[in-house]
Amino acid sequence: MDRIKCLECSEQAAIIAHNRTKPYCTEHFVQYFEKKVFQTIREYKMIRKGEHVAVGLSGGKDSSVTLYLLKKLQERLPFKLSAIILDEGIKGYRDEAYKKAKELCKKLKIKLYYFSFLKEYKITIDNVSKVSKKFGPCSYCGVLRRELLDKAAKKIKADKIATGHNLDDIAQTIILNVIRNEPKRLLRISPNSELGIQSNKEKKFIVRIWPLAKMPEIEVATYALIKNLSMHFQDCPYAFEAMRQKVREMLNLLEDSYPGTKVRIFKFLENLKLILELEDKKTEIKKCKKCGRPAALDLCAKCKLLSYL
Amino acid sequence: MLKVYIDGKYKKIEKNYKTIEELLKELEISKQIALVKVNGKLTPAENPFPKNGKIEIIRVVFGG
Numbered sequence: 500m501d502r503i504k505c506l507e508c509s510e511q512a513a514i515i516a517h518n519r520t521k522p523y524c525t526e527h528f529v530q531y532f533e534k535k536v537f538q539t540i541r542e543y544k545m546i547r548k549g550e551h552v553a554v555g556l557s558g559g560k561d562s563s564v565t566l567y568l569l570k571k572l573q574e575r576l577p578f579k580l581s582a583i584i585l586d587e588g589i590k591g592y593r594d595e596a597y598k599k600a601k602e603l604c605k606k607l608k609i610k611l612y613y614f615s616f617l618k619e620y621k622i623t624i625d626n627v628s629k630v631s632k633k634f635g636p637c638s639y640c641g642v643l644r645r646e647l648l649d650k651a652a653k654k655i656k657a658d659k660i661a662t663g664h665n666l667d668d669i670a671q672t673i674i675l676n677v678i679r680n681e682p683k684r685l686l687r688i689s690p691n692s693e694l695g696i697q698s699n700k701e702k703k704f705i706v707r708i709w710p711l712a713k714m715p716e717i718e719v720a721t722y723a724l725i726k727n728l729s730m731h732f733q734d735c736p737y738a739f740e741a742m743r744q745k746v747r748e749m750l751n752l753l754e755d756s757y758p759g760t761k762v763r764i765f766k767f768l769e770n771l772k773l774i775l776e777l778e779d780k781k782t783e784i785k786k787c788k789k790c791g792r793p794a795a796l797d798l799c800a801k802c803k804l805l806s807y808l
Numbered sequence: 809m810l811k812v813y814i815d816g817k818y819k820k821i822e823k824n825y826k827t828i829e830e831l832l833k834e835l836e837i838s839k840q841i842a843l844v845k846v847n848g849k850l851t852p853a854e855n856p857f858p859k860n861g862k863i864e865i866i867r868v869v870f871g872g
């Protein structure tokens with residue numbers, strides 16, 4: 500049995516990309532990967548000339564690859580690029596990630612803005628995990644991260660927030676919304692939030708874009724390894740949603756047996772949106788009674804959670 | 809002599825496999841979350857199992 504060769508040259512393959520149908524050497528994989536990400540950015544009209552895009556940097560591989568590629572895109576498209584890192588207050592976990600994020604921004608000459616839960620909300624996730632009885636730390640972390648990233652982006656006058664969501668994340672979120680019977684949340688999923696079926700509340704948030712939306716996690720990791728970007732694979736000590744973990748395992752098993760499963764799940768949602776062409780115009784926009792930010796109920800999710808502490 | 813490392817930890821392998829993928833299957837590690845290096849070079853898991861040298865399996869996410 501011979502070793503697998505690159506599709507484009509006579510070198511030995513390093514990875515089989517594209518649902519394991521296209522073997523590439525490292526050089527041709529890099530070309531394939533970059534081309535596909537830039538195509539996705541164009542297809543979903545993610546970035547326009549002159550805009551200010553802030554990357555939500557975590558220090559992990561996905562957001563690092565996102566930042567690295569947007570920097571590369573600046574060679575062809577003039578736009579402003581910054582990075583934001585949020586410190587949730589998780590000892591030992593964030594410190595390392597912050598160091599990596601800082602190094603990367605320095606190397607790429609990108610301005611990095613730092614925001615912390617402690618300064619904004621007077622809490623840390625370490626602390627919440629000790630005192631909160633009603634909700635787990637991940638509930639607080641998810642809601643507060645989303646709000647703080649939005650707030651931070653507005654503060655630095657960014658037009659858009661880019662995050663490192665990859666194809667695996669998206670396929671998992673689609674399945675999770677099916678399992679939880681959340682059709683509205685399902686239809687909101689889009690690599691460019693402007694194009695998702697948004698509620699009026701959603702429209703008040705800064706536009707979110709996912710340049711890696713079509714790239715499987717393993718390809719993002721391969722690119723990060725080749726480009727010597729952060730390979731910070733440490734998981735959050737509070738672990739994350741147990742159900743997402745199960746869905747991830749299930750999807751990976753399916754993908755091993757039926758390559759292309761994740762792509763088809765993503766396409767299913769895109770096709771569903773086309774068929775429905777729904778407009779969610781009916782949700783009334785309210786303002787949070789406590790902080791005045793957009794909310795679906797009297798209090799926004801953040802103020803509601805904080806009120807339980 | 810063949811040496812196998814999983815996430816940096818040495819793993820004793822006593823069987824012979826046709827492909828690296830076969831080893832991953834036995835270890836219940838999905839191809840979707842593992843990078844494979846043979847003698848320091850990235851390699852598709854579908855490649856033949858090497859007789860000697862060093863195999864590194866690097867999991868990029870945990871619990872999957």
Ligand SMILES: [Zn+2]
Pocket residue numbers: 505506507508509510523524525526527
């Ligand atoms: Zn090649």
